[in-house]
Amino acid sequence: MVRLDQPLDEGDLDPDPIRQWRRWFDEATAAGQPEPEAMALATATRAGEPSVRFVLLRGADERGFVFYTNGHSRKGRDLAANPTAALAFRWWTVERQVRVSGPVSPVESNESDAYFKTRPRGAQLGAWASAQSEQIPSRATLDQQLQSVTARFAGRDVPRPPWWGGFRVRPIEMEFWQGRQDRLHDRLRYRLDVGHWRIQRLNP
Ligand SMILES: Cc1cc2nc3c(=O)[nH]c(=O)nc-3n(C[C@H](O)[C@H](O)[C@H](O)COP(=O)(O)O)c2cc1C
Numbered sequence: 254m255v256r257l258d259q260p261l262d263e264g265d266l267d268p269d270p271i272r273q274w275r276r277w278f279d280e281a282t283a284a285g286q287p288e289p290e291a292m293a294l295a296t297a298t299r300a301g302e303p304s305v306r307f308v309l310l311r312g313a314d315e316r317g318f319v320f321y322t323n324g325h326s327r328k329g330r331d332l333a334a335n336p337t338a339a340l341a342f343r344w345w346t347v348e349r350q351v352r353v354s355g356p357v358s359p360v361e362s363n364e365s366d367a368y369f370k371t372r373p374r375g376a377q378l379g380a381w382a383s384a385q386s387e388q389i390p391s392r393a394t395l396d397q398q399l400q401s402v403t404a405r406f407a408g409r410d411v412p413r414p415p416w417w418g419g420f421r422v423r424p425i426e427m428e429f430w431q432g433r434q435d436r437l438h439d440r441l442r443y444r445l446d447v448g449h450w451r452i453q454r455l456n457p
Contacts, residue, residue, distance in 0.1 A: 348432030
């Protein structure tokens with residue numbers, strides 16, 4: 254059961270923020286948090302114009318946080334021009350938020366291939382049918398595009414579109430936020446400082 258006004262103390266934290274993230278992710282999942290892998294992903298153009306949207310986390314390890322998308326999408330174009338991003342997880346069942354930021358790089362193509370193979374066929378065809386983020390005249394156009402790729406790949410495996418794949422956010426900063434009473438929340442931030450994670454407490 255989730256306790257209200259649960260404190261977050263420096264001594265509770267794992268020295269490694271990704272291991273700490275995993276612990277909180279597992280606790281949110283155990284608390285019944287719907288879609289705990291949903292995360293807001295903020296990117297910006299080279300000129301600094303920001304945009305944000307949700308994506309699903311598809312891998313997390315010591316290298317960072319991975320999501321998959323269309324590289325020609327708005328976020329994909331942002332990341333090509335300005336390869337840095339910020340993520341935010343919101344797990345309301347446990348009154349927690351985690352923020353992540355750092356440089357972004359494409360995942361290896363064999364890793365994207367392997368993940369694409371696990372996708373349902375409908376989603377694989379959808380990746381070919383949708384020029385994500387481009388204007389489209391009508392829903393009917395999308396349906397026609399889907400019919401056309403369905404015919405094209407009939408009777409064979411759907412390959413990964415060359416423009417579709419994973420991106421990995423390598424954290425250089427992560428913040429763990431625990432909701433507390435009277436808005437006096439606990440905030441502990443990790444920052445990478447010449448190869449070492451330093452932890453600081455922030456005002457709520
Ligand atoms: C919960 C949730 C999860 C989503 N997951 C993904 C995802 O993993 N990859 C993706 O490309 N879009 C995902 N989307 C759609 C994106 O939010 C967004 O509409 C799309 O990627 C186009 O964004 P862009 O035009 O800013 O590039 C998701 C949307 C929601 C609400």
